[in-house]
Amino acid sequence: TVAANAPLTFGASTLTGSLTATAPGLLQTGALSVAGTTTLNSGTSPITLANSGNVFTGAVSLIGGDATISSSTPLLLAASTLSGGLNATASGISQSGVLSIAGPSALNSGSSAITLANGANVFGGAMSLTAGNATVAANAPLTFGASTLTGSLNASAPGLLQTGALSVAGTATLNSGTSAITLANSGNLFTGAVSLASGDATINSTTPLTFAASTLSGSLTASAPGLQQTGALSVAGTSTLKSGTSAITLADA
Numbered sequence: 001t002v003a004a005n006a007p008l009t010f011g012a013s014t015l016t017g018s019l020t021a022t023a024p025g026l027l028q029t030g031a032l033s034v035a036g037t038t039t040l041n042s043g044t045s046p047i048t049l050a051n052s053g054n055v056f057t058g059a060v061s062l063i064g065g066d067a068t069i070s071s072s073t074p075l076l077l078a079a080s081t082l083s084g085g086l087n088a089t090a091s092g093i094s095q096s097g098v099l100s101i102a103g104p105s106a107l108n109s110g111s112s113a114i115t116l117a118n119g120a121n122v123f124g125g126a127m128s129l130t131a132g133n134a135t136v137a138a139n140a141p142l143t144f145g146a147s148t149l150t151g152s153l154n155a156s157a158p159g160l161l162q163t164g165a166l167s168v169a170g171t172a173t174l175n176s177g178t179s180a181i182t183l184a185n186s187g188n189l190f191t192g193a194v195s196l197a198s199g200d201a202t203i204n205s206t207t208p209l210t211f212a213a214s215t216l217s218g219s220l221t222a223s224a225p226g227l228q229q230t231g232a233l234s235v236a237g238t239s240t241l242k243s244g245t246s247a248i249t250l251a252d253a
Contacts, residue, residue, distance in 0.1 A: 044083050059096045111150055126163045178217055193230045
């Protein structure tokens with residue numbers, strides 16, 4: 001346990017137990033290896049632990065402004081509150097407590113999974129994902145920044161939007177309850193089937209778009225060079241479907 005009234009910089013350190021650190025700014029010049037839990041509090045100042053050689057075996061709790069954290073092993077985030085953004089890189093990112101991130105989130109797990117499925121999460125800024133499979137839930141509208149997934153996407157929030165293109169190699173399961181799904185970026189790439197549960201939904205793709213079983217209490221607007229389905233569509237409102245010169249095949253009986 002260490003506290004300071006000025007920014008605290010860690011040199012190379014190895015702990016067989018836990019780490020609790022409090023200071024107006026937490027930084028490093030050498031890798032940290034912490035076998036137990038890690039609790040980091042910098043008030044509204046940054047936490048910058050970006051050394052790729054870090055090992056955080058136990059859950060990591062963050063309180064700060066902006067936070068940048070890297071780990072050479074899977075990263076488990078405990079309950080955390082940031083008044084700024086989160087930049088996290090690890091071979092797997094998951095959580096054991098609620099995350100409240102006021103700013104943007106950039107999460108990179110390589111080809112490993114990102115699993116942030118706590119429905120009480122709050123992501124105030126755009127979220128950029130680089131991963132294999134990704135599961136994300138929030139209790140406020142969720143905005144995706146430019147993201148690339150080699151696996152599947154499962155997202156649940158009262159409103160799903162984007163500021164950058166989504167590339168999802170696997171299936172996409174999108175649930176916004178009665179709120180809107182608006183993924184209208186013409187650069188989107190949905191390779192696997194897309195399942196929608198929402199009010200209104202707008203979705204675009206640069207490649208053929210396949211709908212899995214979907215239920216909309218509002219309207220559907222879809223644009224892609226080919227529209228097809230693997231499951232039944234239930235759309236309470238109007239449907240506007242554009243496939244250019246490609247086929248629209250929605251023949252589920």
